[in-house]
Amino acid sequence: MNQLETIREKISGCDDVIIEQLAVRMSHIQEIISYKKATGIPILQPEQEQKQTDALNTKLGDNPFREEILDIFKYIMKNSRRIQAKSLFDYNIFLIGFMGAGKSTIASELQAKLEMERVEMDEMIVQKQGMSISEIFDEYGEVYFRNLESNTLIELQKRKQTIVSCGGGVVMREDNAEHMKKNGRVVLLTARPETIYYRVKDSDERPILNNHMNVDFISSLMEKRRERYEQVADVTIATDGKDATQICEEIIAKLIALDNEKGSPSRENS
Ligand code: S3P
Numbered sequence: 001m002n003q004l005e006t007i008r009e010k011i012s013g014c015d016d017v018i019i020e021q022l023a024v025r026m027s028h029i030q031e032i033i034s035y036k037k038a039t040g041i042p043i044l045q046p047e048q049e050q051k052q053t054d055a056l057n058t059k060l061g062d063n064p065f066r067e068e069i070l071d072i073f074k075y076i077m078k079n080s081r082r083i084q085a086k087s088l089f090d091y092n093i094f095l096i097g098f099m100g101a102g103k104s105t106i107a108s109e110l111q112a113k114l115e116m117e118r119v120e121m122d123e124m125i126v127q128k129q130g131m132s133i134s135e136i137f138d139e140y141g142e143v144y145f146r147n148l149e150s151n152t153l154i155e156l157q158k159r160k161q162t163i164v165s166c167g168g169g170v171v172m173r174e175d176n177a178e179h180m181k182k183n184g185r186v187v188l189l190t191a192r193p194e195t196i197y198y199r200v201k202d203s204d205e206r207p208i209l210n211n212h213m214n215v216d217f218i219s220s221l222m223e224k225r226r227e228r229y230e231q232v233a234d235v236t237i238a239t240d241g242k243d244a245t246q247i248c249e250e251i252i253a254k255l256i257a258l259d260n261e262k263g264s265p266s267r268e269n270s
Contacts, residue, residue, distance in 0.1 A: 092184035100199035188233035
């Protein structure tokens with residue numbers, strides 16, 4: 001064996017150790033998630049991640065490969081979150097609720113915390129049609145838009161472990177709710193009409209509110225939809241006065257409680 005081959009052998013030996021240790025580390029992550037689930041303690045613990053990063057920095061000291069190793073650990077942490085999410089939710093999470101209830105914001109936040117896939121239904125429609133939501137309403141009318149929503153939901157049934165931020169009116173059709181429930185849980189986000197108004201008042205991408213951008217109209221449309229939203233929801237979270245982390249933690253806790261009680265929806269429907 002020449003010198004180069006000998007070095008490559010040594011590297012291959014290092015890879016064996018890394019693989020073995022990563023697998024051990026990942027199985028510990030699974031143990032942690034089982035423990036958290038069984039004891040009901042919060043799943044997301046940002047302070048713990050910070051502690052781990054601090055400990056890592058200390059361990060690395062003046063290691064010559066400090067930057068590179070820290071970079072690798074970013075991926076290790078990211079994949080830990082993914083393993084955690086996989087063992088928590090093997091189904092899609094549909095966020096529903098009135099315009100401005102925070103569906104998109106919470107979907108992004110959940111995506112970052114759980115490393116799950118995320119889609120925005122409205123964005124999917126806009127991309128496919130090459131038109132904005134307002135243009136679709138103006139040119140083809142609401143029923144046409146609602147049909148696009150229904151088709152998008154059918155397409156989404158192929159996905160697994162995806163967070164779906166839904167358009168505010170999507171659950172009004174009976175069939176749509178059924179499509180969601182096939183392999184998913186439905187999370188309703190609520191907010192007071194005043195909060196909603198504050199969040200959407202400057203938007204020109206909510207054709208339903210065109211010429212009605214006021215608290216009274218929002219309040220009466222919310223009231224008309226309320227029963228339907230509540231019927232479809234598996235869990236409901238009031239968002240007023242809470243930050244995104246609190247809302248995410250509540251969603252996760254309520255979904256876990258529901259799964260403990262009923263089993264996962266993918267098993268229910270298989
Ligand atoms: C609608 C809500 C919008 C969008 C469309 C219709 C509705 O989505 O789908 O303008 O009927 O409530 P957001 O809830 O994301 O604003």
